[in-house]
Amino acid sequence: MKQTWRWFGPDDPVTLAHVRQAGAIGIVSALHHMNRGQAWTDDEVLKRKSEIESAGLSWDVVESIAVPEAIKTRSGDFRAKIDNHKASLRAVARAGIKVCCYNFMAITDWTRTDLDWPLANGGTALRFDMIDFCAYDVLILKRCDAEADHPPERIEAARQRMASWPESKAAQLERNLIDWVPARETVYDRQSFLHQLDEYRDITVEGLREHLFLFVREIAETAEELGLKLAIHPDDPPFPLFGLPRVNSTQSDTQKLFDAVPSPANGVTLCTGSYGANPGNDLVKMARAFAPHIHFAHLRNTTREVDGSFYEAEHLDGDTDMIGVVAALREMEMAQSREIPMRPDHGHLIVDDTGKKVNPGYSCIGRLKGLAELRGVMRTVDAFRAGRVS
CATH class of the missing domain: 3.20.20.150 (Divalent-metal-dependent TIM barrel enzymes)
Known part of the structure; x- marks a missing residue:
C-alpha cells in the first residue's frame, strides 16, 4: 500500500x-x-x-x-x-x-460529540457518546419526533446527565455536532440545521x-x-x-x-x-x-x-x-x-x-x-x- x-x-x-x-x-x-x-x-x-x-x-x-x-x-x-x-x-x-x-x-x-475526550495516558481522542447525542437531539435541538429515535431509558439518562453539565457544555456540544468539520460544505447554526433537516423529511x-x-x-x-x-x-x-x-x-x-x-x-x-x-x-x-x-x-x-x-x-x-x-x-x-x-x-x-x-x-x-x-x-x-x- x-x-x-x-x-x-x-x-x-x-x-x-x-x-x-x-x-x-x-x-x-x-x-x-x-x-x-x-x-x-x-x-x-x-x-x-x-x-x-x-x-x-x-x-x-x-x-x-x-x-x-x-x-x-x-x-x-x-x-x-x-x-x-x-x-x-x-x-x-x-x-x-x-x-x-x-x-x-x-x-x-463525520460526526463526534467529543473532539478532546481524555484518555488514560493523558492524550485525547475523538468520541461519539450516545447519551450526549441524545441530549442534544431531544433536549437542545428539540428535533421533531426525535423522542421516537431514542429508547426511554436513554432519554432519561440524557436528562440526568444534562442536569450536571457546566454552562458551556451545551454550546460546545452543538458546535461539535453541527457547526464544525474541516472542509465541510456548509456551516450550520441551530435554525439553519433544522431547516435543512426539513428538506429530508419526505x-x-x-x-x-x-x-x-x-x-x-x-x-x-x-x-x-x-x-x-x-x-x-x-x-x-x-x-x-x-x-x-x-x-x-x-x-x-x-x-x-x-x-x-x-x-x-x-x-x-x-x-x-x-x-x-x-x-x-x-x-x-x-x-x-x-x-x-x-x-x-x-x-x-x-x-x-x-x-x-x-x-x-x-x-x-x-x-x-x-x-x-x-x-x-x-x-x-x-x-x-x-x-x-x-x-x-x-x-x-x-x-x-x-x-x-x-x-x-x-x-x-x-x-x-x-x-x-x-x-x-x-x-x-x-x-x-x-x-x-x-
Whole structure:
C-alpha cells in the first residue's frame, strides 16, 4: 500500500515538510476553498499539485469534491451541481490524479460529540457518546419526533446527565455536532440545521439510495472515460443520526451500490473506523469481499460500547482486527498486481501537539504514530508471506 497523508492545504497546521518527516510519500487533498459545488478549474488544481510536488510528494487522492445537498435531495439546481462535479473530475484527471474519494451522507459529514475526550495516558481522542447525542437531539435541538429515535431509558439518562453539565457544555456540544468539520460544505447554526433537516423529511432510506445510484451512474460514466477510480466513503457513524437516512453503513449497503452501478470506476474507500463502529461489520471479511472495488483505504480503529457509543482507539487496538485487514489488503494487492493508497486516519492528540492549534483528529504526532505502527504491520505481513519469518 502506498503510504499517504491527508493535507488540508496551505492553511493546515501540519505542513508538507512534516508529512515527509512522518514517512508518507503521497498526499490526499482537495480544493477546500472551492467546496460549495462549483467546478474546479485547471489552474487551481495545478496550483495545488505544484505545491505538493514542490515538497517532494505526489498528489494521489482527491478527498473530496463536494456532493452538495441539492444532489442528495435531487432538488433545486442539482443538475448544474452534477455538471460541476463532472467538470471537477475532468480537471483532476487532466492533472494526472487517479482516485477520488467522496461521501453521500445527508447533511452531516463525520460526526463526534467529543473532539478532546481524555484518555488514560493523558492524550485525547475523538468520541461519539450516545447519551450526549441524545441530549442534544431531544433536549437542545428539540428535533421533531426525535423522542421516537431514542429508547426511554436513554432519554432519561440524557436528562440526568444534562442536569450536571457546566454552562458551556451545551454550546460546545452543538458546535461539535453541527457547526464544525474541516472542509465541510456548509456551516450550520441551530435554525439553519433544522431547516435543512426539513428538506429530508419526505426522503426515505430507499429514496436516498436511489438518488445515490442515479448520481454514481452519471459520474462513473465520466470517470470511466477519464480513467479515474471513484471511492465512496462509508457513513460515519454507520447508523442513522437526526432521523436522516443512511445508505452506506454496512457491507450490504455498499454491495447494493456495486450491483446497481457495475462500472470498473465504481469503488469504495475501505474506512475501517467508519465501518468498524457498526458491530455487524466484519472488516476482514469486507476487505476480501470488496477486493476488486477497493481503491483507497482509511486505516483507524474504534472501541465500541454497549449503548452504541465509541471512541477512536490506538490504530492497532480497538474492535477491528487491523492486522487481519492489512493482511487481506496486501493479499489483494499482490493478487491483482496493483497498489492502493492508504492513510492513517485520525490520531490521538499527544505529546507536543497538546495545546497546539490542530484540526481535531488530524494532529501530526498521533497520525505519525499510527502510520509507523501500520508500516510495521505491512512489513511484517510481507516478510511472513516471503517466508522470512514464521
